[in-house]
Amino acid sequence: MGENLPRVPRGSQLHSDTLSRPVRTLRVKMVLLGSSGVGKSSLAMRFGKDEFRNTSPTVGCAYLTRVVHLSNVTLRFEIWDTAGQEKYHSVTPLYYRGAHAALLVYDISQRETFIRAQVWLKELENQYTPGSTVIWLVGNKGDLVEDRQVSVQEGQSLANDRGLSFMETSALSGEQISELLLAVAHRVYECMGEQQGGLSDWQETPLVDLHHKDTFSPFASCCKVGP
Amino acid sequence: MERDNHQEGVAEGVKICDPPAESNPPADTLATSLSLLGNHMFPDPVERNYGTTVNREEPVDSLLSDVSAEEPSLNAESHSNQVTKLETEETESPECQNNVATQPSDRGAQDAATDSDQGDSGEFVVTMLAKAKLEEQGLGMKGRSSPLLEAGTEEYPAFMSHRDEDVTADSWRQHRKHVFVLSEAGKPIYSRYGSEEALSSTMGVMMALVSFVQSGDNIIRSVYSEENTVVFLQKGPLVLVCVSSSRQSERQLRGELLYVYYQIISMLTQASISRIFEHKKNYDLRRLLAGSEKILDGLLNLVDSDPSFLLAAVHCLPLASSLRDSLSQILQKAITPNLVFSILIARNQLLTIVQEKTVIEDTRLEPADVHLLLNLIGASSAFQAGEIWTPICLPLFNPDCYFYAYISYLDPPECTVCLLLLSTDKEAFYSVAECKRKIEEAMVAQNSLSLIAKVQSYSVSQVGVSDLRHFMYKPFDVPDNYRQLTQFTSPEMEAPYSSEEEKMRLLDLYRYMHSRIHSTSRPLKLIYHVAERETLLAWVTSKFELYTCFSPLVTKACAITAITKLLRWIKKEEDRLFIRYPPKYSTTPNPSKSSRGGKSDQQDSTDNGFLSLL
Numbered sequence: 001m002g003e004n005l006p007r008v009p010r011g012s013q014l015h016s017d018t019l020s021r022p023v024r025t026l027r028v029k030m031v032l033l034g035s036s037g038v039g040k041s042s043l044a045m046r047f048g049k050d051e052f053r054n055t056s057p058t059v060g061c062a063y064l065t066r067v068v069h070l071s072n073v074t075l076r077f078e079i080w081d082t083a084g085q086e087k088y089h090s091v092t093p094l095y096y097r098g099a100h101a102a103l104l105v106y107d108i109s110q111r112e113t114f115i116r117a118q119v120w121l122k123e124l125e126n127q128y129t130p131g132s133t134v135i136w137l138v139g140n141k142g143d144l145v146e147d148r149q150v151s152v153q154e155g156q157s158l159a160n161d162r163g164l165s166f167m168e169t170s171a172l173s174g175e176q177i178s179e180l181l182l183a184v185a186h187r188v189y190e191c192m193g194e195q196q197g198g199l200s201d202w203q204e205t206p207l208v209d210l211h212h213k214d215t216f217s218p219f220a221s222c223c224k225v226g227p
Numbered sequence: 228m229e230r231d232n233h234q235e236g237v238a239e240g241v242k243i244c245d246p247p248a249e250s251n252p253p254a255d256t257l258a259t260s261l262s263l264l265g266n267h268m269f270p271d272p273v274e275r276n277y278g279t280t281v282n283r284e285e286p287v288d289s290l291l292s293d294v295s296a297e298e299p300s301l302n303a304e305s306h307s308n309q310v311t312k313l314e315t316e317e318t319e320s321p322e323c324q325n326n327v328a329t330q331p332s333d334r335g336a337q338d339a340a341t342d343s344d345q346g347d348s349g350e351f352v353v354t355m356l357a358k359a360k361l362e363e364q365g366l367g368m369k370g371r372s373s374p375l376l377e378a379g380t381e382e383y384p385a386f387m388s389h390r391d392e393d394v395t396a397d398s399w400r401q402h403r404k405h406v407f408v409l410s411e412a413g414k415p416i417y418s419r420y421g422s423e424e425a426l427s428s429t430m431g432v433m434m435a436l437v438s439f440v441q442s443g444d445n446i447i448r449s450v451y452s453e454e455n456t457v458v459f460l461q462k463g464p465l466v467l468v469c470v471s472s473s474r475q476s477e478r479q480l481r482g483e484l485l486y487v488y489y490q491i492i493s494m495l496t497q498a499s500i501s502r503i504f505e506h507k508k509n510y511d512l513r514r515l516l517a518g519s520e521k522i523l524d525g526l527l528n529l530v531d532s533d534p535s536f537l538l539a540a541v542h543c544l545p546l547a548s549s550l551r552d553s554l555s556q557i558l559q560k561a562i563t564p565n566l567v568f569s570i571l572i573a574r575n576q577l578l579t580i581v582q583e584k585t586v587i588e589d590t591r592l593e594p595a596d597v598h599l600l601l602n603l604i605g606a607s608s609a610f611q612a613g614e615i616w617t618p619i620c621l622p623l624f625n626p627d628c629y630f631y632a633y634i635s636y637l638d639p640p641e642c643t644v645c646l647l648l649l650s651t652d653k654e655a656f657y658s659v660a661e662c663k664r665k666i667e668e669a670m671v672a673q674n675s676l677s678l679i680a681k682v683q684s685y686s687v688s689q690v691g692v693s694d695l696r697h698f699m700y701k702p703f704d705v706p707d708n709y710r711q712l713t714q715f716t717s718p719e720m721e722a723p724y725s726s727e728e729e730k731m732r733l734l735d736l737y738r739y740m741h742s743r744i745h746s747t748s749r750p751l752k753l754i755y756h757v758a759e760r761e762t763l764l765a766w767v768t769s770k771f772e773l774y775t776c777f778s779p780l781v782t783k784a785c786a787i788t789a790i791t792k793l794l795r796w797i798k799k800e801e802d803r804l805f806i807r808y809p810p811k812y813s814t815t816p817n818p819s820k821s822s823r824g825g826k827s828d829q830q831d832s833t834d835n836g837f838l839s840l841l
Contacts, residue, residue, distance in 0.1 A: 064613035087516065091618050
């Protein structure tokens with residue numbers, strides 16, 4: 001799937017020594033899908049900055065990154081937090097195309113969002129061959145137990161039926177957030193880390209490249225784009 | 228339907244109240260049009276209104292109780308755009324009073340709230356209807372005869388949302404400016420205050436007014452009362468209505484409605500809105516606008532508080548020209564194919580804007596499009612989370628196509644300096660994000676962020692003219708900077724205009740001056756206006772438009788000398804106050820896409836998929 005991502009231009013070998021990394025860093029594209037208001041942006045905020053704040057509806061799609069260290073590899077999650085609003089549905093494929101991991105988020109206190117998650121699942125399944133994307137069903141707002149409309153069993157059994165992984169989280173309290181991200185990281189690495197054409201390497205060269213040149217002349221050749 | 232030519236300002240007090248529900252005069256054209264519209268316009272909960280004809284202690288003094296509708300005969304507008312006079316007289320009858328609103332305790336809490344909501348909007352509706360002389364027909368009966376009376380109310384509380392302002396409360400009526408958007412089928416789309424559901428009857432009647440006048444091959448433009456001005460704007464399948472007590476001119480209010488329309492277009496495109504309503508007349512557009520209410524709310528607040536909208540010009544932050552040039556150069560160098568505009572914003576004002584050469588050869592970037600972009604950024608805190616990639620339409624540039632906007636703050640967590648990059652290629656996120664990285668790096672290298680942080684708007688005292696309290700200056704395009712983005716400059720509002728109320732009062736005075744200058748019937752070049760607490764002078768020439776505010780004791784001669792000094796000062800400072808020569812770059816358009824940037828993306832507007840939702 002990696003080839004679908006327009007890559008950050010790779011830098012020349014010249015600079016690779018400036019970034020002495022003991023382990024490889026692989027890029028993982030992860031997309032958050034689900035109805036409006038289920039807490040996708042709050043989850044993304046937890047992943048990215050580990051904080052919670054009230055968000056307003058996402059416009060289009062927000063992009064954040066988060067680095068996860070596993071024992072023998074570093075995964076750089078590129079998180080695409082899509083807008084749940086209907087007006088953006090037509091452009092959502094733009095965001096989830098080529099994703100290695102998809103989180104289908106619903107709100108445990110709103111049954112319709114659970115149903116909506118299944119619609120998203122169908123759409124994803126139509127697009128992909130199994131195995132190319134790790135799909136996670138995520139019941140968010142675990143803190144709203146009193147208003148629960150979707151039971152854990154229901155979520156779990158849907159996940160079992162369709163071969164998904166399942167977890168309940170609370171972006172508000174932070175519960176199960178890092179567990180979820182770690183689990184996704186392990187799963188993605190297991191499934192496609194070593195595969196041919198699975199995950200692509202990530203190199204921080206563009207920044208370093210520019211920085212070096214800027215030291216000498218601020219305006220020199222920062223307009224060169226791409227390989 | 229009688230038509231009448233009143234002079235501006237002639238207001239006839241007309242008492243209007245709810246119709247006696249029993250009366251049932253013969254149907255005329257309006258009744259016919261109502262019955263045609265009936266099904267869409269009056270969904271179940273609405274019909275209930277007319278059934279609950281209950282008493283109310285206070286007289287029916289809703290938004291439009293004293294009404295005179297008149298033709299703005301002073302306006303030299305096209306003949307077909309006459310305002311139909313909508314005026315009627317009714318005596319109060321006990322039957323048309325309503326006590327539910329004032330005594331909610333009569334019923335179960337939930338029910339009462341629901342009822343009073345509807346009772347109220349019904350009252351407003353009926354008031355309006357009365358003016359149209361249609362009170363006895365259809366509506367009163369409709370409620371009575373509806374078998375769906377009860378069903379409607381029960382569903383009601385489920386819709387209660389964050390916009391659950393009580394539409395029966397006096398505070399709701401007292402809002403200075405209401406804005407409603409509805410579809411041609413009378414379906415509510417947006418209301419500035421209160422939930423659309425609670426107002427669906429009100430909106431239904433607004434649509435009735437529109438279609439009634441339309442059925443006489445005419446267009447309703449406005450209704451005047453002593454307190455309020457109601458302005459209608461029809462754009463394609465959408466009807467926008469403003470009910471304002473702000474004393475702004477009809478033309479200004481219509482301009483504001485147009486901004487609301489454009490903001491909706493910027494999210495959905497004109498093409499897809501027409502397509503949707505072609506396929507399904509009674510489509511509920513709120514489905515597609517869900518989550519965007521804040522953006523429209525934000526726009527209306529800006530329209531009220533920011534003179535940019537009145538002047539149709541952008542306000543850029545005063546900046547030493549060397550700093551502005553260096554920022555422009557940074558943007559100019561961070562390019563990628565299909566990038567068409569690079570915009571740097573601080574505190575909701577422009578720092579600089581760089582445009583693609585070939586694109587602006589075709590079309591210029593209109594201030595209104597920039598305003599919509601600035602509002603989008605200001606209204607959504609979501610941008611502070613990370614990098615945003617979103618489709619967005621610039622309605623004046625091309626109402627049917629999307630651009631893809633990359634939006635990111637350069638100084639988290641303060642989030643004051645924002646970068647906006649517009650591309651025509653929806654796949655370009657990574658390459659555009661790369662441009663941001665370059666811009667960021669270059670700005671770090673040049674220490675630009677801390678320089679920007681120090682930038683202040685300026686004080687009127689810097690002009691060095693005593694008695695001058697505030698001004699707004701908008702130069703017009705002159706040949707040497709052809710296709711320049713229209714801008715204006717204005718100092719900070721300082722004492723005595725530091726409180727919100729005083730700011731608004733000054734803006735209202737400017738709006739008044741503006742309406743006099745731009746009056747369609749009797750445009751003026753120069754006005755010297757002695758107001759209660761200040762003296763204003765507005766002057767428009769072929770080169771500029773200027774509004775000034777002086778202390779009340781200034782003499783005419785002093786004011787004229789002061790303006791000469793002011794103009795000289797502006798001339799001296801213009802490199803700092805304006806983006807003088809908006810820089811350009813050339814991004815070779817991707818050969819697979821047709822060239823000419825944003826104009827090209829026609830195929831894109833057709834595959835944005837809204838039809839699949841129907």
